[in-house]
Amino acid sequence: xxxxxxxxxxxxxxxxxxxxxxxxxxxxxxxxxxxxxxxxxxxxxxxxxxxxxxxxxxxxxxxxxxxxxxxxxxxxxxxxx
Numbered sequence: 216x217x218x219x220x221x222x223x224x225x226x227x228x229x230x231x232x233x234x235x236x237x238x239x240x241x242x243x244x245x246x247x248x249x250x251x252x253x254x255x256x257x258x259x260x261x262x263x264x265x266x267x268x269x270x271x272x273x274x275x276x277x278x279x280x281x282x283x284x285x286x287x288x289x290x291x292x293x294x295x296x
Contacts, residue, residue, distance in 0.1 A: 219275040226270060229263040 236256035243249040270276035282290075 219273075222266065222270045222273075222275050226263065226266055226276065229259060229266070232259055233263065 233256060236252055236259065240249055240252050240256065243252060267276060271278070
């Protein structure tokens with residue numbers, strides 16, 4: 216397995232972890248548990264962003280095309296209704 220595949224695999228796995236953490240946080244009744252999971256999530260987000268920056272620099276990850284002003288305004292309008 217090459218480096219690009221491994222980096223993208225870790226990025227995908229980290230995104231899945233973040234989704235799981237969010238689900239646990241939203242259902243946690245215990246305040247201490249909730250805060251602990253939030254801290255773990257925050258650390259995971261930081262790791263994911265750092266890895267993303269490395270992947271982008273190496274050309275391993277190409278983000279989606281930026282939205283146009285029209286597309287942004289359309290979404291804003293739809294969400295405000």
